[in-house]
Amino acid sequence: MNKAAIVGVGHSKFGVRRDASLRELAFEAVRECLSDANLSLSEIDASVTGVCISELAREVNPSFPIADYIGMNPKPDFRVASACATGSAAIRTAWMGISSGLYDVVLVIGAEKMTESPTPVVTEVMGRGGDVQWEYAYGTTFPGYYAMMANRHMHEFGTTHEQLAMVAVKNHRNALDNPYAQFRKEINVEKVLGSPMVAYPLTLFDCCPLTDGAAAVILASEEKARKITDTPIWLVGLGLATDSHTLSNRETLVGIPASTIAFKQASKMAKVTHKDIDVVEVHDCFTIAEIMAYEDLGFCEKGEGGKLIEEGVTEIGGEIPVNTDGGLKAKGHPVGATGVSQTVEITKQLRGEAGKRQVEGAEVGLSHNVGSSGQSVFVHIYRR
Amino acid sequence: MEDFARFSAVKDSKVAKFIEGLKEGKIYYSKCRKCNAKYYPPVSDCKKCYSDDMEFLELNPVGELLTFTMIHYPPARFENDAPVSIGIIEAEGVKIMGNLFTKDSKEVKIGMKLKAVPKVYEDRITIVLEKV
Numbered sequence: 001m002n003k004a005a006i007v008g009v010g011h012s013k014f015g016v017r018r019d020a021s022l023r024e025l026a027f028e029a030v031r032e033c034l035s036d037a038n039l040s041l042s043e044i045d046a047s048v049t050g051v052c053i054s055e056l057a058r059e060v061n062p063s064f065p066i067a068d069y070i071g072m073n074p075k076p077d078f079r080v081a082s083a084c085a086t087g088s089a090a091i092r093t094a095w096m097g098i099s100s101g102l103y104d105v106v107l108v109i110g111a112e113k114m115t116e117s118p119t120p121v122v123t124e125v126m127g128r129g130g131d132v133q134w135e136y137a138y139g140t141t142f143p144g145y146y147a148m149m150a151n152r153h154m155h156e157f158g159t160t161h162e163q164l165a166m167v168a169v170k171n172h173r174n175a176l177d178n179p180y181a182q183f184r185k186e187i188n189v190e191k192v193l194g195s196p197m198v199a200y201p202l203t204l205f206d207c208c209p210l211t212d213g214a215a216a217v218i219l220a221s222e223e224k225a226r227k228i229t230d231t232p233i234w235l236v237g238l239g240l241a242t243d244s245h246t247l248s249n250r251e252t253l254v255g256i257p258a259s260t261i262a263f264k265q266a267s268k269m270a271k272v273t274h275k276d277i278d279v280v281e282v283h284d285c286f287t288i289a290e291i292m293a294y295e296d297l298g299f300c301e302k303g304e305g306g307k308l309i310e311e312g313v314t315e316i317g318g319e320i321p322v323n324t325d326g327g328l329k330a331k332g333h334p335v336g337a338t339g340v341s342q343t344v345e346i347t348k349q350l351r352g353e354a355g356k357r358q359v360e361g362a363e364v365g366l367s368h369n370v371g372s373s374g375q376s377v378f379v380h381i382y383r384r
Numbered sequence: 385m386e387d388f389a390r391f392s393a394v395k396d397s398k399v400a401k402f403i404e405g406l407k408e409g410k411i412y413y414s415k416c417r418k419c420n421a422k423y424y425p426p427v428s429d430c431k432k433c434y435s436d437d438m439e440f441l442e443l444n445p446v447g448e449l450l451t452f453t454m455i456h457y458p459p460a461r462f463e464n465d466a467p468v469s470i471g472i473i474e475a476e477g478v479k480i481m482g483n484l485f486t487k488d489s490k491e492v493k494i495g496m497k498l499k500a501v502p503k504v505y506e507d508r509i510t511i512v513l514e515k516v
Contacts, residue, residue: 120460134394134425136459137388138470139458139470139483141457144470151452152451155494198456200453200456200489246425247481248472253451253472
């Protein structure tokens, strides 16, 4: 199996981007990515495009306009999707293309434009990330799914809303130093607790926003990577696990079992343990999701996630810095772009290019990306 | 119009009988005649032994509330129902999702005993978790 490395990263500004279309957002990220890698499009063998929600893109296959607009035609382009983990699915697909020997240099694009559609429509479409046949009948939404997990977590372990709020406070603080983030504004625990109820017990500031944005990375085979850059970031471990489509058929409501399985696969492949990991990106679509991720990925025992945030362990400067770029919560969550954006941040951290949010001496990084409420989980481990 | 999800989702399936059951006040689960695997929501095919010989059986849907939420920003088709209450009970070894007997989170306690009751409204068929 061929080794693969990240040799270029690019990012559009995340936010309410009513100034740019989906394809234009993708172009912003791709242009920055090619420039970062010092490559031209002619040196790219194939692209993998992650756009999740056709209904919002108003295209049956939203990667077609992107591949056309960025100038990929007539080269191969693959569209992949795995709900909110679409971006990581795209990276994994590119990695498969390189590790199989089929391609040497692959461009990965993640993009989504979410704020153009009316909110109830987006809420419906996102809610339909759950089981449409069996659970949408009751009026489920995305916050609703995570709210049910939060409520059970609080019941079983005494996790408090204050502890959940600390996740939002930390991620907003981290986003202050990320020029690409949607929200660059400090908040406090009181602000989270006092914000409008979205889905009991989660309030507005427990939830990630709707976001427009794109991110891009270039993966290359070992031989090519060493020619392209002096600082390749190696993708050394990958995990992917899946679970039931209905929330009610999960073995637990206080965690995402696929996270634990995916972590085991990735850490075994990368030959690393928790103490080797210097910087982490987790899927914090809701504050409770970050707390559960600490536990499911094994950074603490099940039920101890609230304490971990309280003790500052996951702050920049703490033992396990998590979501140094602001996470989905403050950086924003353009569904298809998120996994790619996580890879961009870990790459910058391992190159030592993360500016004020740099984790000193980071050598090993991890990203964790969840599809829907846990139907799929991707874990990637990276090494400098 | 009587629709499980305010749009057809179960009607055109091999388990459409589930909706007929709800109309008669019954909640069905399915059991594989070959390997005895039990499924809720019901299925017409067994993913454990790959048999399609399933029987539909009626649940006695009384059990403990595992968790719940009140959705203040409901999705399209549910805008007039805010807040939408949703809970999950565990009964006879399966978990059943439904709407709740109240829209006030203070009246609901995880662990309380509830019964899943089919409800047929003018525009929708659903399951409501009611106090026993």
